[in-house]
Amino acid sequence: MAVAWWERLAALLDPAATEPPAAFTLGDRGEQPPEELEETRRRLREVQETARALGTRVDRYLAALGQSGGSPGEKGAEAYQGIGDLSPSLAENLERLKQRFRAPDNADLIIREIQVATRPPVRAAVVFLEGMAEKGVINSHILEPLMLLAHLDHHLEGPGDPSPTADPGRASAPMTGEGAGKPSGGGPKAGQPPGGGNGAGGPPDSPLQAILERLLPGNQTEVKPALDSVIDSLLYGDTAIFVDGCTRAITVETKGFPVRSVSTPQQEMVTRGPLDAFTESFRMNIGLVRRRIRDPRLVTEILQVGTLGRTYVAVLYVDGVVNPKLVKEVKRRIASLRVDYVGSSGALEQLVEDRPLSLFPQTLSTERPDRVAAYLAEGHVAALMDNSPFALVLPATFWSQLQTSEDYDVRWPFGSVLRWLRFAALATAVLTGGLYIAAVNFHHDMIPTELMLFIAARREQVPLPAGLELLFMEIAFELIREAGVRIPSVIGPTIGIVGALIMGQALVSAQLASPVVIIITALSGLASFAIPNYSTSFGLRTLRFAFIALALALGIYGIAVGLFAVGLHLAGLRSFGVPYLSPLAPRVRHAPDVAQRGPLYDMEFRPRSIRPVDSRRQAPVARPWDPKVPRWLRRRQPEGGSGEPR
Known part of the structure; x- marks a missing residue:
């Protein structure tokens, strides 16, 4: 009996002590599962792949240095970055890409191997990620031109033929949309070795250049020499084109993920x-x-x-x-x-x-x-x-946390009044609760006699101390506020208003809180809503509890200590210098x-x-047409009434 009782207690305290050997657990049982061995092998392959890619780039960089007389066009890391690690073998590039994306386990990677209709045909692959690229754009702007070439009146030459003549009038369109700001264009990047990017100054990638200049109607195309840069483009919704025999890849802007x-x-x-x-x-x-x-x-x-x-x-x-x-x-x-x-x-x-x-x-x-x-x-x-x-x-x-864009859309007296209201709301949100506790518990002489008697009469039936009563109401108000934010937006405002009214009336009826405390809680909470910046408002709401605690301990002197500490902290803060x-x-x-x-x-x-x-944002006289401006400060108005001084 005692043994059975002990086993039950052990199972409650440590379930792992009595679980069957076949039970699933993320803990270590002392042996290395096959999955961890496979993960170790995979990481080892990644390290080997990284070392091989680095060696390829170094070899090509040294070869470019030798062919260009020791200067490949740029120096140091910039020239090295322009030299890639892609292989001339299409199969090898695709295999490396599958390893990086964990294919075939990863079903998002789509690889479409095709024959580009050159003479002779060239093997190529179009790669994109499901859900990140627009399939309609890929079909009409990439696959159709490469496979059919219906808009050309002659065939393009293959890898063994001379490079096609580039059309000097064919230039990349300005970049717009999601891909703007990223470097574009089909030419070689700065720092690439002579010869178009094969890494050794050899002949250019003829099919790649022909595809780039004559077959892709996209408004943003880019040549990528390295696999890592190709992967970055794929992850952002672009489509990559690998061509057999070429050491560079083309990425085309085809972003198609949903945007609000x-x-x-x-x-x-x-x-x-x-x-x-x-x-x-x-x-x-x-x-x-x-x-x-x-x-x-x-x-x-x-x-x-x-x-x-x-x-x-x-x-x-x-x-x-x-x-x-x-x-x-x-x-x-x-x-x-x-x-x-x-x-x-x-x-x-x-x-x-x-x-x-x-x-x-x-x-x-x-x-x-x-x-x-x-x-x-x-x-x-x-x-x-x-x-x-x-x-x-x-x-x-x-001060910028207390300003809004509307301050400058209204007349300056109204904008100033709005700022003064926010400063008053700041003080109300932070200090009202603490001042009430200090006055009721320590400094009765701060309150007029009639008001003090009124507060005492209302608190006579409340069983809770003033500090605990106020803390309870503040926490209840924060709960209502948080609930109004988290529940569906259709009923959120209703829950906040109705919940506050019902709870306040119920607390007063049950004599668990006085009406004065409810008014103070509502006033401080309403004042916190007047702070335009949410993060600042949240910080002030947190400070409100700190000032209540200081008032409970030291009264008005605790509030003074808190104000001094907050002022000292604000004076020591810096934002980017x-x-x-x-x-x-x-x-x-x-x-x-x-x-x-x-x-x-x-x-x-x-x-x-x-x-x-x-430092000057406008002229000393921004309104030169104003008759109140002295004549020696007036500027001659340009014809047409543009309002700008000449």
Whole structure:
């Protein structure tokens, strides 16, 4: 009996102690399963493949050096990157590709082997990933031209014949859509060895050149000398063409994965202003920004983050306005990340900001293209991440978290009043609960006598202490808020409003909370909704609990200590080298656009805290036609009334 009882207890405490030998487990039983042996062999093959590819590229690089007299056109790593590791054998290239994609286990890899209708025919393979490429484009723009050549009046020569004459008038169309910003064109890249990329300065890849210049009507084609670059293109929705006897591959832009269309903002809604918002396609997002800044100085640089996800990040800035040191630092932080996967701009924000453990975000997250364009014009840098509908503006200050794009769409007195309301909401959201606890528990003389008697009468039947009562109500309010966000959007607002009303009335009727506490909780919660930035609002909601705890311990002195600690923390924060409280700290500077919003025609200079190259954003007199402007400041208006001084 005792043995059976002990076995049951052991099974409850450690199920692995009594599980049958054939039971599935992820733990180690002391032996190495066959799957692990196969994984070890696979990794060994990958190492051997990497070493072989590296040796191939080194051999071709040395051969190119010998044929070009010691200079292949460029020096060092750039010239080496232009030389690939693809084999002239089509079968070998396809086998390497299958190994990298774990085929045939991976059903997403589609390989279509064809005969290109040259004279003599040439074997080729068209490769793409299921669900990432548009099949209709592949059939009509790749397979049909290669296999039928119906639009040509003669056949193309094969590998043994002279290279076809290139049509000088046939040029690649400008890149648009999802693939814009990536290098294109069918010619050899800088640093490639002479002879078109066979690695030894030999004859050019004749079928490849003919296919590229005469058979592919796509608006973006690119020649890839290395297998890794081909794989990157496949993973982003392009189609690769391998030709037997050629040491390069062609990638064609055929992206066809689903993309959400442009819609209205979900978090930063305004009553006056543009109603478009970013989507999950960073190429579409770049286009939304370029619609607002139509200047060739707007630069877009593409980086990749994540060794597993390989997510594209677009870094946008206006050359000639932004500080080059800021651009260099942003690119350095993003490019130096050593992580497997970065899934959203929120994760990227935590990886690149100076103090990720702080409650206050050091970057500005926004879903509005007009706001990003305005910050770019000031001299900031924006980061747009693929698969994320939010952009990061770098650097950011504490004051920028309390501003909205609507501030500049209304008249300056209204914009200033809105900012003052947000500052009042900030103080209300953080301090109201703590001040109530301090006044009720410690400092009764702070409250008028009649009000104190009213509060005491309402709390007479409440069995909970004031601090515990307020904490209970704050937690209940946060639960209602979180439930309203997580449940379906159709009934979400209804649950939030009805739940708060019913719970508040029930708590008062049950004498578990006083009406004053419910009013204070609702007031602080409503004030937190007035903070436009979600991350900042979340940090302030967290600080509210800290101030309540300090008030419970030390009263008004605890609140003073908390304010001093928060101010000290904010003064020590920096965002990409810019003080978080600038321009008001550490040195007070001219700040016409912080606590209040001045007239637009009076904002002559860009923010000095980010040290832009061009500090002047507009002329000293932006309205030269205004009769109130002194004559010696007026400028001659150009004919046609464009409004710009000559």
